Amino acid sequence: MQRIMKMPLSWTDFAQQEENKPYYKELITFVEAQYASTLVFPPQEEVFSALELCPPENVKVVLLGQDPYHGVGQAHGLAFSVGEEITRLPPSLRNIFKEVASDVGVNHNNGSLLSWAEQGVLMINATLTVRSGEPLSHAKKGWEEFTDNLIRYVSSCQKNVVYILWGGNAKKKIKLINQEDNLILTANHPSPLSANRGGFFGCKHFSKTNDYLKKYRNCEIEW
Numbered sequence: 001m002q003r004i005m006k007m008p009l010s011w012t013d014f015a016q017q018e019e020n021k022p023y024y025k026e027l028i029t030f031v032e033a034q035y036a037s038t039l040v041f042p043p044q045e046e047v048f049s050a051l052e053l054c055p056p057e058n059v060k061v062v063l064l065g066q067d068p069y070h071g072v073g074q075a076h077g078l079a080f081s082v083g084e085e086i087t088r089l090p091p092s093l094r095n096i097f098k099e100v101a102s103d104v105g106v107n108h109n110n111g112s113l114l115s116w117a118e119q120g121v122l123m124i125n126a127t128l129t130v131r132s133g134e135p136l137s138h139a140k141k142g143w144e145e146f147t148d149n150l151i152r153y154v155s156s157c158q159k160n161v162v163y164i165l166w167g168g169n170a171k172k173k174i175k176l177i178n179q180e181d182n183l184i185l186t187a188n189h190p191s192p193l194s195a196n197r198g199g200f201f202g203c204k205h206f207s208k209t210n211d212y213l214k215k216y217r218n219c220e221i222e223w
Helices: 009-018 022-037 049-053 091-104 114-118 143-157 168-176 205-217
Strands: 061-065 121-125 162-166 183-187
Touching: 009 143, 022 143, 049 114, 049 121, 061 143, 061 168, 091 205, 114 121, 121 143, 143 168, 162 168, 162 205, 168 183, 183 205
Parallel strands: 061 121, 061 162, 162 183
Antiparallel strands: none
């Protein structure tokens, strides 16, 4: 059971808050059974990659996604990101890169956002696992309560964090965040259907994030 759900030691305080709650125990049981019986993404050793790469004291930005990619080989534990070896990028990620290029003049040659995580961008999905080919198949099983509590935890222990919330589901998380001591940026989701309606392209969230971080934390993200 702990093989899948064991969080990094840097998140021990948060883990201790959650591990004895009934929803968490039910979630562990469900996820264990899913990995044992069917194909689930990301690989079980990467479920908590976002936390592993970004300890709570390093969090500068929280970038919230919804559900891991459900195609073979895509999800690797970071919201919106895929491994360097993936040659066909998901549409949402392509749109994110278009906005990055337009906003801050950076072009990416692969879909890995590992460097963002290492700089303090916590890229967390609302749901951390999914069955192959079945989007949202692990929704409403307990992950949402877990990640809501994670957002509350970060908001309680860190100030001057930028929360980037794309799409309606992400915007609902505003109520979990201390709005006085942090910056919240919202826009349409980068998926093609939403992004092309307006509201994502031109949002300039990447430069706005850096402007805020330079002012309050004397740092910026190399997007």
